[in-house]
Amino acid sequence: MAASSSSKECGDPWFEAEWARLRSSFGEIVPATSSSSSSVSREELYRSVEDLCVEGFASDLYDRVAKTLYASAEEKTKALDVTAGETLLAEVAWAWRRHRRETEAVAAICLYLDRSYALKRAVGLREAGDLAFRRALLGEAGLEAALVAKARDVARGKGPPGNTEEAAAKECCDMLSQLDLYAEILEPLILRDARDAYAAEGRRLSFQVSAATTTDLASEAAAYSSLVSSTLAEADARVDGVLPERTRPFLRAAVEDHLVAPHAARAFARCFEALVDAKRDDVLGDLYAFLRRVAATDVAKKAVKDLAVARAAATLNEGKPGGAVGDLLHLYKRLPSLC
Amino acid sequence: MDDEAPSPYIKLISAEGHEFVIDRKCASSSGTIKAMLGGSFSESSGEIRFQEISTPILEKVIQYFYYKIRYSNSSVRIPEFDIDPEIALELLMAANFLDC
Numbered sequence: 313m314a315a316s317s318s319s320k321e322c323g324d325p326w327f328e329a330e331w332a333r334l335r336s337s338f339g340e341i342v343p344a345t346s347s348s349s350s351s352v353s354r355e356e357l358y359r360s361v362e363d364l365c366v367e368g369f370a371s372d373l374y375d376r377v378a379k380t381l382y383a384s385a386e387e388k389t390k391a392l393d394v395t396a397g398e399t400l401l402a403e404v405a406w407a408w409r410r411h412r413r414e415t416e417a418v419a420a421i422c423l424y425l426d427r428s429y430a431l432k433r434a435v436g437l438r439e440a441g442d443l444a445f446r447r448a449l450l451g452e453a454g455l456e457a458a459l460v461a462k463a464r465d466v467a468r469g470k471g472p473p474g475n476t477e478e479a480a481a482k483e484c485c486d487m488l489s490q491l492d493l494y495a496e497i498l499e500p501l502i503l504r505d506a507r508d509a510y511a512a513e514g515r516r517l518s519f520q521v522s523a524a525t526t527t528d529l530a531s532e533a534a535a536y537s538s539l540v541s542s543t544l545a546e547a548d549a550r551v552d553g554v555l556p557e558r559t560r561p562f563l564r565a566a567v568e569d570h571l572v573a574p575h576a577a578r579a580f581a582r583c584f585e586a587l588v589d590a591k592r593d594d595v596l597g598d599l600y601a602f603l604r605r606v607a608a609t610d611v612a613k614k615a616v617k618d619l620a621v622a623r624a625a626a627t628l629n630e631g632k633p634g635g636a637v638g639d640l641l642h643l644y645k646r647l648p649s650l651c
Numbered sequence: 652m653d654d655e656a657p658s659p660y661i662k663l664i665s666a667e668g669h670e671f672v673i674d675r676k677c678a679s680s681s682g683t684i685k686a687m688l689g690g691s692f693s694e695s696s697g698e699i700r701f702q703e704i705s706t707p708i709l710e711k712v713i714q715y716f717y718y719k720i721r722y723s724n725s726s727v728r729i730p731e732f733d734i735d736p737e738i739a740l741e742l743l744m745a746a747n748f749l750d751c
Contacts, residue, residue: 354692355699358683421688423683425751446710 370429385448401480415441533583537598547594576602597650682750
């Protein structure tokens, strides 16, 4: 943050004395927690800040506060061990939490500065605190790469289920979102990993279908439905557990691109008759829902029509009473409700 | 102390030491007072001493708090809030300080 000019010279004895008092109060107020109150009077500090602003020292004070916030953030990021491995995410999350508390305390003390100067001519003090931590994080050699690598591992599910790393990873992802870094340095990698995994699964599906000798098409359709549903659920779980909400639609789109779009239509057409005969409305509903996701419900219409025509022809040729065609048409109308 | 709910009343003390016990919700009309009551400062106990706001000014400010609460989102005709011109400047400075 660049220093701005002031009509009064910095180094004014009164300004320096007031600043020293404020600076020491920053260190005093932060250790106080919600279960205890400090003896520091906020009214006195607030008045001191007001006096400084009224006397024309607002920009100097803002510069000093911004530099203090940056120095504090830098101290925390320098203390982080980028080789910490398992505990890195927790340490980063702790540093961020501590920094936010300090920023909040400073902003509370300098409330008059915020509302009379900062919010009008610069960024507010809370945002200045965020920018300070962002700069410190990016400026620390190796920290960004280590943090991204570890968060990526947790997002991919590497680690024992229910591990505490997930909570720390979630906090770090939220931190990166707050600092406008998530979309830039982490999300693209997570989405790339997801797309690679889903694409590999899609290729396996293609091979399986093309090599299939099974006659149990109903079970084949059920397995496919189960695979897509569980993959979607797993993507949602990753967002609920670790990733920011903004990533959800991208992950679901990746599942659709690699598992639904290439296979749903073929699965429906191939397995429709078997599912009707086995009365597997549940699987039919799932497959129809997949078709709807990729705007391919015409496939269902065609499958019903083709089967209805075939069954009608069979009924006429064999002289059997035809109720099956009516059942098929009724099923087609019911498909949306089965989803 | 902090396991209990905060008192619905707080105490504002003028420069001369006069104490005004007022409704916490009314006092929170002032952004400054509201911020002082939160957090970990000494004022979080519910007692705020204003070393540079005189008694008549603080009294007028408190009257304004109740006036604001009474007539905010009100459908009745809102009467004018009378301000003696002699205290207008001092009141303006206090209002700026208290963000209200």
